[in-house]
Amino acid sequence: MPRDRDPRTDARDLVIEVFPTARWALLTGSVLTALRTDGSDLDIVVVLPDGDPQAPQRISRYYRDWPVELFVHDEATLAHYLAKDVPARRPIMTRMLATGAAVLGDPGDWPYRCASALAAGPPPLTDVERAHVRYSLTDQLDDLEHVVDPGERTAVVAAAWTAVAQEALALAGHWTGHGKWLLRELRDLDPDFARRWVEAHGDAAIIAALGREVLERNGGALFAGYQVPGERP
Numbered sequence: 001m002p003r004d005r006d007p008r009t010d011a012r013d014l015v016i017e018v019f020p021t022a023r024w025a026l027l028t029g030s031v032l033t034a035l036r037t038d039g040s041d042l043d044i045v046v047v048l049p050d051g052d053p054q055a056p057q058r059i060s061r062y063y064r065d066w067p068v069e070l071f072v073h074d075e076a077t078l079a080h081y082l083a084k085d086v087p088a089r090r091p092i093m094t095r096m097l098a099t100g101a102a103v104l105g106d107p108g109d110w111p112y113r114c115a116s117a118l119a120a121g122p123p124p125l126t127d128v129e130r131a132h133v134r135y136s137l138t139d140q141l142d143d144l145e146h147v148v149d150p151g152e153r154t155a156v157v158a159a160a161w162t163a164v165a166q167e168a169l170a171l172a173g174h175w176t177g178h179g180k181w182l183l184r185e186l187r188d189l190d191p192d193f194a195r196r197w198v199e200a201h202g203d204a205a206i207i208a209a210l211g212r213e214v215l216e217r218n219g220g221a222l223f224a225g226y227q228v229p230g231e232r233p
Helices: 007-018 075-088 092-099 110-120 127-146 150-171 180-189 191-199 204-217
Strands: 024-028 042-047 057-063 066-073 101-104
Touching (some): 007 066, 150 191, 150 204, 180 191, 191 204
Parallel strands (some): 042 066
Antiparallel strands (some): 024 101, 057 066
16 A cells, blocks of 8 residues: 555546546545555545446456555435445445545535435334344354264354354444454444454353343344244245
């Protein structure tokens, strides 16, 4: 990463060069924060005129030694992808706009609207969704307790560790994520639990204890009586 370069200037120059008709663009991501590393890239949301055939698309490339991810939209496709964040409970595009810095044009009230949505969190789980989450975590812990094959045990321990974090977030009505964002969201929810979750990595007994803790906070384990109607073809 070119540490001596201003990421905002390079992001603006790239957008002007590749999308000269762009209405506005935001630079976002860790490159603007204290979390910036040698591998940080330029995450750029570019909004084109309505109906532009280049939208939507995602482009990965290099520019002036920066790895770059371009998220190209017009306002209609941007709204569509923002709406997809809600059922997925992963505020990917929402966070980009809420935390980004304008490098070209005026994004209007999009950042404010996204910041408000981010702060509000995802909609509460329905009773059916909560039951499914409890059942899924119960099932993961059962596998963890009874697995015998060493190879399967490695896979089950890893899956259960991830599931504990995901289900803790879901049952708390919090946004979730994958990879580093799973930990970041868990830290945002409960720093102490996040610390203990990281320390539990690879330890089946501690993972199981954390899983039981999550279940006990949310009605307990669920197996007997759990029922889901199927679909007729």
